[in-house]
Amino acid sequence: MSSLYLDRKNLGIKLDGQALALYEDGIRKGSVPLHLLERIVLRGNAQLESRVLGALAERNIGLVILSGRNTEATAMLAGGSHGDGVRRLGQYRTSIEDGLRIPLARRLVLIKVRSQHRLLKQALAARADLRYPLTGAATTLNGIRAQLREDRQAPSLSTLRGLEGAAAAAYFAAFTRLFAPELNFTGRNKRPPPDPVNACLSLGYTLLHYDAVRACHIVGLDTMLGFYHDLSFGRESLACDLMEPLRPVMDGWVWQLFRERELRAEHFSHDKGRCVMNKTGRQRFYAFYETRAGSARRLLRRYGYALARRYRSVYEARP
Incomplete structure (x- = not known):
């Protein structure tokens, strides 16, 4: 896996060690190891722990958040940049x-x-x-x-x-x-x-x-x-x-x-x-x-x- 698509309502995303824990209506549904990911595409009403953003940035994992109505990107986390x-x-x-x-x-x-x-x-x-x-x-x-x-x-x-x-x-x-x-x-x-x-x-x-x-x-x-x-x-x-x-x-x-x-x-x-x-x-x-x-x-x-x-x-x- 290199890309993770999350497209559902009432989704919670938390950091669990070296993995993302996924919750739906407060019930844990599974987890995804961070080392498998290059990018995450998120759509819908989701809640993220602030620690999740820090973990994604630290590992250069990209994040794009899509508007639920018009499919445009409302926020992006692009990962690290070259230093030259x-x-x-x-x-x-x-x-x-x-x-x-x-x-x-x-x-x-x-x-x-x-x-x-x-x-x-x-x-x-x-x-x-x-x-x-x-x-x-x-x-x-x-x-x-x-x-x-x-x-x-x-x-x-x-x-x-x-x-x-x-x-x-x-x-x-x-x-x-x-x-x-x-x-x-x-x-x-x-x-x-x-x-x-x-x-x-x-x-x-x-x-x-x-x-x-x-x-x-x-x-x-x-x-x-x-x-x-x-x-x-x-x-x-x-x-x-x-x-x-x-x-x-x-x-x-x-x-x-x-x-x-x-x-x-x-x-x-x-x-x-x-x-x-x-x-x-x-x-x-x-x-x-x-x-x-x-x-x-x-x-x-x-x-x-x-x-x-x-x-x-x-x-x-x-x-």
Whole structure:
């Protein structure tokens, strides 16, 4: 076990030696040794002893607390951070100089568009009936990829964002066709998610974002200072940067969940315009995510270490 998902009401979490003791309505239900854990995902009305937080921090075990209503993270404990401050000095310089940001941003958009194209090609192999929309979108993405490869000196971040936006429009126009009409998935809409597919995407992106935050902490980078996403109050822009190329991967996982009927309409309900996944649906989602998240987490750490090396070189090359 590396991840522990706790999703229930009236849960108590206490420290019992080198383990977490779990209580439900005051009755002990079991325990989990701390040495087995890398992260905990907590949802629902739970009470934690303060000693639990100290034990998690001491052992670099991450904790993310999800809102019970909108699947967004309300609190995070990311674990220990790398001690090399030089990396952050280079990161700060990069975040305010377009000449340093743009090459990184161009590479990020190129990788994301390539990932979107890969998913559509995989979908085409499974859905020959959608050849026309999938092929059309893939052709558009190929054209954007070619433009990104040729324009190595991208003139501005706004140009890159325009290309990313054009790619997203073409991609989602085709991606929405992969789902059954009764799911009412017509495009990405997150505040609040109005349909089962958007509910899954929101939860998946939240979990992926936390893994990106954790990757930033591990390599000693400031999560708030990105190179593609601008500085914005309360937003962990670097974590947003790191997870962008993995969004299409998450999209593919959500498609697989519905295609293989792991998730179905009965796993969702609607409350005042918001689509909510029930407990059975969440359990299935968590289990599916955990079997596949290892590769995504390794990739996020690889991105993080690559950035850390680059930021260090930026600082060392300063005038």
